[in-house]
Amino acid sequence: MEVIREKQYARIIEGLENGEISSGRGLNQETSLRRYGDTRWGSHYITIIRLLAMFSSVLDVLEIIREDGMNSEQRTEAIVLTGIMESFNFVFMLHCLRRILAVTNELSQALQRKDHDIENAMSLLKTSKERFKLMRENDWESLLEEVSSFCIKHDIDILNMDDEYKLRGRSRRKSQGITNLHHFRYELFNNIIDIQLTELDDRFTETSMELLLCVACLSPNDSFSTFNKEKLIRLALFYPSEFSIVDLMVLGDQLDTYIIDLRGDDEFSGIEGIASLAEKMVKTKKNLIFPLVYMLIKLSLLLPVATATVERVFSAMHIVKSRLRNKMGDKWMNDSLVVYIEKDIFNKIDNEAIMKRFQNIKTRREQL
Template sequence: MTLLSEQTVKSQSDYRTRLNASIECARFLLHQGLPFRGHDECECSSNQGNYLELLHFLSRNNEAIKRVTFSEAPRHNKLTSIDIQKDITQAAAEHKLRGRLRRKSQGITNLHHFRYELFNNIIDMQLTELDDRFTETSIELLLCMACLNPSDSFSAFNKKKLLRLALFYPSEFSIVDLMVLGDQLDTYIIDLRGDDEFSGIEGIASLAEKMVKTKKNLIFPLVYMLIKLSLLLLVATTTVERVFSAMHIVKSRLRNRMGDKWMNDSLIVYIEKDIFDKIDNEAIMKRF
C-alpha cells in the first residue's frame, strides 16, 4: 500500500509538472497572438509548430520537465494534442471572464463596462457591416458629434449639426422631441457657457459627468440623451477597431481554418493581456 501511495503521489506530481509546462507554452503563444499548430507535427518533422517546439525547448532546458514530457510521459497523457491546446485556451479565457465578474463588485467605470459587455456582441458582427463604418454617413455622424465638445467654452457648438445628429436616432427622438430639442439647445449653450462649473472641462465624457453632478441632465434631458448616445458610439467604435485589429493577428492567413470557439477564446486572452498576465497557472489548472 505504501508503494502504491508513493506511485500515486509521484504520478500526480508528474502530471502537474507536465500540465504547467503545457500552460506556459500556451500562455506565451496566446500573449503574442501566435499560432499553436504546425503543418506537420509528426516526430520526424523539422518544425512541429510553435506549441510543440516550445515544449521541446522547455524540456531541453529543464530536467524536471524533460523527465515527464514526450517519450517520458504516459502514452495517453502527454498533454500535447490539439484538444488539450484548445482546452487550456478555453480555461484561460473562462477564468478571465470570472475575473471580470469579480471586478464588477468592486465598482467599475462606464467605459470599462461597455468595453467588456459589448465585446461578445461586437465579435459576432459581420465583416460587411464594418466595411461600411467609414462611409460618408459615418463621417457626417462623427462631425455632428464633435459639436458637443465642451473645449474652449463650447467653441465647436453648432445647433444645426446637433439637430442633424438627433435625426440619426429616430427611435429616440420623435418629431415633437426634435422641436423641443431645438429650444433646449438654445438655452443649454447660454446656460453652460455662463456657468463656471463647466469652464475648462475637456471631452464629452467629462461633460456628461459634470451635467449629472450639477443636475443639468434633468434640465436638458434631450441634450443629455445626445451626449449619452455619442459616448456609446465612441466606445463601440473603439472596441470594434481593437477587436478586429486583434483578429488580423490571431486569425492570420496561415490560421484560416481556426474554429470559432478557439478563435474567440484566443481573442479574449490576447486582447485582455493585462488581466491574463495576472492569472497564475494554478488558477488555469483548476479551470482546466
C-alpha cells in the first residue's frame, strides 16, 4: 500500500507538471485502494472507482512484485494478476460494473440510512429501473468508446468486435460463430442489466412497495406533510391479526383527531423520523390517547424496511468478535455490539457518570 501511494503521488505530480490534471483546493487528495466489504452495500462501487483511478500505479506495483517478490508464489501471482488486468475483458468488466453500480448507488445509500426516507427511496427505485432500461438501449456505444480510450491510454490491445470471440479453455469448435460484439454486448452488458432489473423486481414487489409507501405516511417531517389517512388504513390492513374490523373503523376516526392534535402541538414541531415520533408520543403520553395509531408506528418500526440495521450488526461482529477473540461469550458480545453500533449515543455519556454508575453497583475497596 505504501508503494501504491508513492506511485500515485508521483503520477499526480507528473500530471500537474504536464498540465494533464488541474490543481486547486480539495483536488488530487491522497487516496488508496479500498477493500470491498462482504456486508456493506456500495463498497464494491468505491473499490472499482479507486482501481480505475489508480490503474497504472497498481500495475507498477505488480511489476515490482514480479521482480522483487519474497517468494516464487508471490511473483507468480503478480504475473497472473498483471496478465488479467492488461486484458480487454478485464477493462470492459471494470467499466461495465462501474456504470451498473453507479445506477443503484444512491438507492443503496438511501436504504442504509438509519432514518429511512422511504418515499425518496421508492422514488430512487423507480429511477434506477428507468436508468437501467435507458442504459440497455443507449449506452453500449459510449461504454465501448470509454473502454477503448482507457485501453489506448494504458497500452492494452483492443479487440475487434467483428472478430470471433475466443475464451480460455473453450475449444474453437464450441465458440465458433460467436463474435466479440455478441459476447460483450449481449452475453455480458445486456445480461447484467437484465439480472439487476430482475433482482430489483424480486426484492421490491408491488405489494412491498405499497407497504413501504404507506409507512412513509407516518413520517412527522415537515409537520406531517406526507400524512395520508387512506394509505394508513391500508397499512393496517396488512396486519389483520392486529386490527379487527372494528379497530379499522375506530382507526379512521382516531387518525382524524390524531393529525389535528399533533400538528397543533409544539412538542411535535421540528421532529424527524418515525422513531423520534414514537419517543415523543411516549413522553407526552399520546400513545395512550391514540393507541391504534401508536400500534401502527410500532409495527412500522419493526418492519424490516431494509437490511441496513442487520447489515451493520454483522459488519460490527467482524470487528468485535475477531479471530483473536472468537471465544467471546454471547452476553459479552451482545453488550459490546450495542456499545459499538450505538456509539453515537454512548459518546454523549460523560465518563464521570459511567464511573459513578460502576462505583454504585456494589461496595468497592477503592474509590474511582
